[in-house]
Amino acid sequence: MDRVYDRLVTLLTDKFEVAPERIGPEATLDDLELDSLAVVELYVTLQEEWSIPLDDSAARADLTVAEVARSVTALLDEPASASGREAVQ
Helix, strand or coil: CHHHHHHHHHHHHHCCCCCHHHCCCCCECCCCCCCHHHHHHHHHHHHHHHCCCCCHHHCCCCCEHHHHHHHHHHHHHCCHHHHCCCCCC
C-alpha cells in the first residue's frame, strides 16, 4: 500500500493543491477540502493511472486517504481477469 499511498499524496498535492502537511492517513477527503467534483476527479485519475475499475459512484468525501489507498491496493492485488483489467505481459 505504501506505493499507492505515496502516489495518492503526490496527486493530492500536485493536482489538487493540498498542502502536504494537511495530508495524513486518517485525513478525510473532506478534511482536505475536496468537493464532490474533485473527489470524483481523483477517482477517475486513479482509475486511469492504475488501469483499475475503481467505482467512482463510491467516491465519497468522508473516506480517509488510507481507505482510498487500501481500495486501490486491493484492486491492484486482484488477478487481472477478476478486476476487469487486461493482464500485463
